[in-house]
Amino acid sequence: MLNTNTANLRFLGIDMQARWRRRVAVVASYIVFGVAMLSIQAQIWDAFGHPYWVMWVMSFVLVFLGVFRDGALVKSFFVPKQAPAEMLMVGSLDEWARYRYGTTGFEESSAEQQEDLLKRYRVGTYLMPRSGSREHRPWLPDEREAGERDRASRRTLVLLGTYLTSMAGVYSIHPDRLTKTQDVVALLLQLIVMAITLPKAIVLWEEPDPREESGEMELIDKKA
Incomplete structure (x- = not known):
C-alpha cells in the first residue's frame, strides 16, 4: 500500500522508506494535532477570535497537507472501478x-x-x-493491496469504537467537559480526522522498508 514510486516516499524532503521514520511522523502528527486541539479548547487561541476556524485549519492541514494526504506516501484508498467497453x-x-x-x-x-x-x-x-496486452497494462485488482485496505479499515473501526467508548466513560464521569460548543466541535473533528487518517496511519506504521522486499538492503549489508 506504500507508494511504489520510491521518489514520492518523501515528506518535507526526508526519505520515508525506513519504517521508523514513518512511525515518528505518525506519532508527531497526532501529537501536534492533539496539542493544538487541547490548546484551542483551553481558550489559548481566544485572542484570534472564534476558535472554530483554527480547528478547521488544523484538521485540513493534517488530512490534506501532512503525511496522510491522499496518494502521497500511501496509495489512495479510493480505487475507482473501470468499465471498458470491450x-x-x-x-x-x-x-x-x-x-x-x-x-x-x-x-x-x-x-x-x-x-x-x-x-x-x-x-x-x-x-x-480486451486491450489486455503487456503494453496496454490493463487494470487488475491487486489482491494484496485490497486485503491491506480492508484490514486497515477494520482496525480503524475497532480503534474508533475503543476511543468512543473511553470518551463516553470520561464524559459520563465529568459531564461538564462538554458544556461548551467548541468542545463538541473539537470532539467531532477529532473523530472525522481519525476516521480519515487512521487507515493510512496503520499502513505507514506496519509496512516494511520497500528496500527490504526488493533485496536492496541485503545487498547493501553484504557490501558493507
Whole structure:
C-alpha cells in the first residue's frame, strides 16, 4: 500500500522508506494535532477570535497537507472501478498467458512470464478489458493491496469504537467537559480526522522498508 514510486516516499524532503521514520511522523502528527486541539479548547487561541476556524485549519492541514494526504506516501484508498467497453472472459492459465503476454498458452511462456502468471493467478473467471496486452497494462485488482485496505479499515473501526467508548466513560464521569460548543466541535473533528487518517496511519506504521522486499538492503549489508 506504500507508494511504489520510491521518489514520492518523501515528506518535507526526508526519505520515508525506513519504517521508523514513518512511525515518528505518525506519532508527531497526532501529537501536534492533539496539542493544538487541547490548546484551542483551553481558550489559548481566544485572542484570534472564534476558535472554530483554527480547528478547521488544523484538521485540513493534517488530512490534506501532512503525511496522510491522499496518494502521497500511501496509495489512495479510493480505487475507482473501470468499465471498458470491450470485455472478454479470462479464466485458465492458458487464457491468462494469451491475455497478458500474447503467447499461445502457459507452457509456451517464458520462465519469468510463468512465474508472474502463477503469482497473479486466482481461481475463477474474470471479465477483463480486451486491450489486455503487456503494453496496454490493463487494470487488475491487486489482491494484496485490497486485503491491506480492508484490514486497515477494520482496525480503524475497532480503534474508533475503543476511543468512543473511553470518551463516553470520561464524559459520563465529568459531564461538564462538554458544556461548551467548541468542545463538541473539537470532539467531532477529532473523530472525522481519525476516521480519515487512521487507515493510512496503520499502513505507514506496519509496512516494511520497500528496500527490504526488493533485496536492496541485503545487498547493501553484504557490501558493507
